[in-house]
């Protein structure tokens with residue numbers, strides 16, 4: 487069937503097994519789609535493609551089974567799993583997507599992003615993003631032993647939680663001017679992203695902006711076909 491699906495922000499974590507089960511159910515139901523795009527933050531944290539945790543093995547196997555059945559799979563990293571690389575993608579039968587990526591979605595040029603780069607009002611975060619996206623910085627981190635990276639990840643998460651609780655909520659959303667700028671720059675009339683946990687369909691000046699939701703009480707996905715694009719949610723059984 488000519489259907490393209492998009493999900494993001496599952497924040498998979500060993501301490502929230504219901505979300506992993508919900509992904510397994512989703513993949514089983516959607517195995518006849520043409521392609522699936524995961525637009526960042528599939529995992530709550532990523533220590534490196536050498537992570538030997540049971541969760542990583544389980545999700546890699548699940549995605550491998552899905553792609554072996556036919557659908558193509560593209561994975562973009564988010565601000566949580568920014569270290570995810572080609573090693574994991576190969577195990578999953580996926581290709582690693584750059585952020586941003588432009589695709590032809592049934593004749594409509596569509597920009598795909600995680601969405602964190604659009605939150606330009608959060609200057610602290612943008613400085614942090616530049617640091618962690620630096621290939622040198624990443625290489626240095628990946629040279630540390632896995633156990634040390636596990637400690638660092640826990641530290642970063644605690645710090646991010648503290649910082650976010652202090653910020654005004656409007657800082658955490660995308661900047662309208664940046665959305666316009668990116669859409670015009672890439673010559674698209676449609677944008678699909680996640681990150682902000684504000685699932686919606688917006689009519690921006692440059693075109694349509696679709697926002698995916700985080701998988702918490704509900705799971706979210708966007709479905710596109712030659713007939714159109716739509717946003718869907720379903721309950722996650724805890």
Ligand code: MN
Nearest residue numbers: 527564565681
């Ligand atoms: Mn994110």
